Amino acid sequence: MINKVREKITTDLSGFLFAKLRSYRLKCFSFYSTRMSYISLLLKKVKLGNECKFYGVPVVVRAYNSEISIGSKCTFRSDKSSNLIGLNRKCIISTFGEKTKINIGSNSGFSGTVIGAANSITIGNNVLSGANVLITDFDWHPIDPTIRHTSDGILSAPITIGNNVWLGINTVVLKGVTIGENTVIGANSLVVKDIPANVIAAGNPCNVIKKL
Numbered sequence: 001m002i003n004k005v006r007e008k009i010t011t012d013l014s015g016f017l018f019a020k021l022r023s024y025r026l027k028c029f030s031f032y033s034t035r036m037s038y039i040s041l042l043l044k045k046v047k048l049g050n051e052c053k054f055y056g057v058p059v060v061v062r063a064y065n066s067e068i069s070i071g072s073k074c075t076f077r078s079d080k081s082s083n084l085i086g087l088n089r090k091c092i093i094s095t096f097g098e099k100t101k102i103n104i105g106s107n108s109g110f111s112g113t114v115i116g117a118a119n120s121i122t123i124g125n126n127v128l129s130g131a132n133v134l135i136t137d138f139d140w141h142p143i144d145p146t147i148r149h150t151s152d153g154i155l156s157a158p159i160t161i162g163n164n165v166w167l168g169i170n171t172v173v174l175k176g177v178t179i180g181e182n183t184v185i186g187a188n189s190l191v192v193k194d195i196p197a198n199v200i201a202a203g204n205p206c207n208v209i210k211k212l
């Protein structure tokens with residue numbers, strides 16, 4: 001172990017030191033952010049499992065009489081430098097209206113992910129949500145132009161994302177979609193229809209490319 005450290009120092013001192021400094025900064029930042037996030041979510045009555053990690057405090061808005069639950073060992077990256085692929089925003093989790101539900105399984109990771117529900121969003125275990133992913137089960141505004149600036153008649157439909165799904169960077173998942181377990185969604189995809197399990201899918205609109 002000592003010999004490996006000595007070799008790194010002699011071959012690239014600058015790279016070794018700055019990598020160590022970044023790692024130390026992230027550990028300290030996560031230590032603080034995780035404790036602040038647990039306190040915030042506890043006060044907001046969000047169900048949160050054990051051993052979750054936070055890099056920056058996410059934005060979480062739970063509407064009256066709605067439910068947000070997060071399993072154990074999940075990671076939320078809201079700090080721009082915590083994921084070197086680049087984050088445009090904090091993680092944002094929000095419910096709109098009574099009886100809305102967001103349920104997130106265990107051991108899943110989110111980087112600058114926005115999850116917005118007016119109906120229900122279910123995310124399984126071991127899900128990877130790449131940088132700047134958007135998951136929303138409603139349109140946010142009515143289609144009818146005469147009432148578009150109101151909240152009347154907004155369409156919504158449940159979303160289900162299975163275990164072990166990987167959502168690539170900048171993916172958008174819209175209302176009424178089910179993504180089967182183990183599936184990979186390619187970067188910059190727009191998912192507007194069901195995607196089966198055990199496939200790679202990508203595009204706008206997202207379509208199956210091949211089976212795993």
